Amino acid sequence: MSAVGQPITRLEGRLKVTGGAQYTADVPLTGALHGAIVHSPIANGRTISIDTTAAERAPGVVAVFTYRNMPRIKPIQKPWVHLHPYGQSYLVLQDDQIHYAGQPVALVVADRLDQAAYAGTLITVQYEVKPPVVFNAETARGAFDPPQFLWPVNSSVGNPAKGLTDGAVRIERVYTTADRHHNQMEPHATMSNWDASGHLTIFEACQGVFALRDFVSIALEIPPEKVTVISRYVGGGFGGKAYVWPHTLLAIVAARVIRRPVRIQLTRAQMYSMVGHQPATIQTITLAADKTGKLTGIRHDSVSPTSVFDDYIEYAANASRSLWGASGGISTGHKILHTNRNTPTVMRAPHEALGHVATEIAMDELAYAVGVDPVALRLLNDTLVDPYTGRPFSTRAMRRCLTEGAQRFGWNARNPVPRSMRDGRYLIGQGVAGGIYTHWRWPSKARVVLRSDGSALVESGMQEIGCGTYTVMRQVAADALGLRADKVDVHLGDTRLPASHSAIGSTTMSNAGAGVLLAANAVRDKAIALALTGHDAPFGGATANNVLAVNEGLALGDQTITYSDLLARNRLKVLIGDGNYDPVEEAKGPTAIFSFSALFAEVQVDEELGLVRLSRFVGAYDAGRIINPRTARSQAIGGIIWGVGQALLEQSETDPVMGRFLHRNYSGYLVPTNADIPELEVIFAGEFDPEASPLGTKGMGELTAVAVAPAIVNAVYHATGKRIRDLPVTVEKLWSTTTQSNASKS
Ligand code: MOS
Secondary structure (H helix, E strand, O other), X not given: OOOOOOOOOOOOHHHHHOOOOOOXXXXXXXXOEEEEEEEOOOOOEEEEEEEOHHHHHOOOEEEXXXXXXXXXXXXXXXXXXXXXXXXXXXXXXXXXXXXOOOOEEEEEEEOOHHHHHHHHHOOEEEEEEOOOOOOOOXXXXXOEOOOOOOOOOOEEXXXXXXXXXXXXXXXXXXXXXXXXXXXXXXXXEEEEEEOOOOOEEEEEOOOOHHHHHXXXXXXXXXXXXXXXXEOOOOOXXXXXXXXXXXXXXXXXHHHHHHOOOXXXXXXXXXXXXXXXXXXXXXXXXXXEEOOOXXXXXXXXXXXXXXXXXXXXXXXXXXXXXXXXXXXXXXXXXXXXXXXXXXXXXXXXXXXXXXXXXXXXXXXXXXXXXXXXXXXXXXXXXXXXXXXXXXXXXXXXXXXXXXXXXXXXXXXXXXXXXXOOOEEXXXXXEEEEXXXXXXXXXXXXXXXXXXXXXXXXXXXXXXXXXXXXXXXXXXXHHHHHHOOOHHHEEEEOOEOOOOOOOOOOOOOHHHHHHHHHHHHHHHHHHHHHHHHHHOOOOOOOOOOHHHOEEEOOEEEEOOXXXXXXXXXXXXXXXXXXXXXXXXXXXXXXXXXXXXEEEEEEEEEEEEOOOOEEEEEEEEXXXXXXXXXXXXHHHHHHHHHHHHHHHHHHHOOOOEOOOOOOEOOOOOOOOOOOOHHHOOOEEEEEOOOOOOOOOOOOEOOOOHXXXXXXXXXXXXXXXXXXXXXXXXXXXXXXXXXXXXXXXXXXXX
């Protein structure tokens, strides 16, 4: 039985639930010191004086660093790029300037963590305070066109202006989303150790060991071979651990100065200011359609805040570039505003999950304005050609997602009239949204070692961030070699292994997995060659094409040989295959590759209390071929829950005077918990996509976090007749919003 397609359980599951898995802060290292960061309460200004005398004398303190004695670090090259993965370009403890609340002003290093933290409280800082620039509807008017860092900032296809005026029905709306934080269970942690030869080993809670290594090599001007990064288990990444943040550099430099290992783990509160976050968006969208609902034009613009020193763009309007066709044309644009905050970053699913709020709520508003069913409206505007590039989609099962999802959900039984469905005291609402997610293609290397006991080992410097990476890589190698999955070990998260890409952009299965597939195929081919021409060759004279890898070895017709026998006959301890997957950049390929979804949400609204509760959810996904239905389903469930947070709970409010994030713990920042989530239904409607990956897979993880929020918001409208255009949909917004008419017919 083929290992791929089986719902096997996590290779490392037992280790994790029994506490055996060592996360970064658990790694024991003899002689390691602990760092505690002291940070600024003000968001703009400078430090006038920093008195560290008492801290330096406190018990256990080994060193106190401020900008005065911290070694200078080479300035970070801008702009921000994937190969230069610094979370923010501003280097801390290098000058007296304060650009954001929570900016480090001192680092205390002591024998114990409590000693470092206590000594930190003894430091007194005087500030010169300037009023901070914060992001809101007023200041957003000063936003500007930023330089490109991922996709083009603005786009225009066809004649969008004409398309918008040609429409018989037009929806023109502003939707806003809140600042949000990643809130991983595992706080960021880092530990640096320089050995006597000048070799640096970093243990890091990160999403890409090679990205960190390469960045450190550039920033500290040391050859990459002199840096080892290890990160075997990560307790939640969500994009927050994709790039390198200041505390990591502080630990590295402090360890070099002190000549002892230094460990820094951010406090829960520091998780809101020392690493990135998802910036708020203000999105303006115009949809125009003929009177049947066929789109004639789309215009989508988004404004988001960034730090004063970086031009991070949240590409929200991208969602409208390729999701639906529009006969006249589509235009999109992005602007940013420099504010006193740390640099925002990617957060699951960056760009798309925000943009779909505008696109897919506006589509619902259009459906009501035209008087067509929201599922039918989407089927009507489905397209097999990417409107943005004009290339055909490699595969696009949007139609299947919509129809199979609607059937499973029982959409046909829905009465389209708002406030028409009830269950006792609850108003019932049902909403739908479609989703699209980018397919990134990055190179990845892997090695597969076949061992004399007939087992195999996969080695690659990719990352397990909780998604099941160890498990699916085991399946890929087992499948290629004809082994049982439990005969394959997997080593990841270490720069001493073959170079791979970061676990970002939902790319691991398709790209890093392709590297493993190629390596496994290579070692299988070596084994076949031995079986044909090696010592005491069992299949001598046969052709390679007729040999199959099955049942823990090779087979030619009814002749078989196990790998252990084959290696023994050739006196080999191991047989090694290397994989080097180097895909064409997606943008340069013949087809447009995206994954897709159609999501169906049902909510119960208690109008008296203003409470919204998700009661049912069906997600139908086209992520290509599914390697492991269990881990894939877990991805989907995680994405839906993540979207429930976006729709109903999550927001990091900013103090408008102090310019700092207000909620800095799990009691102030709300996320969904078990009681918020009903049974969730997941359907996989995709097929093998050979353009996307040799494995036939497309991006899955972040796809599942896209379009959940608009489906829920649309359901809230259906339940209540109230159209909330500002996320999250909180009690006070439901109370203060009156029942509205939807249409603005032109
Ligand atoms: Mo994901 S936000 O690309 O780590």
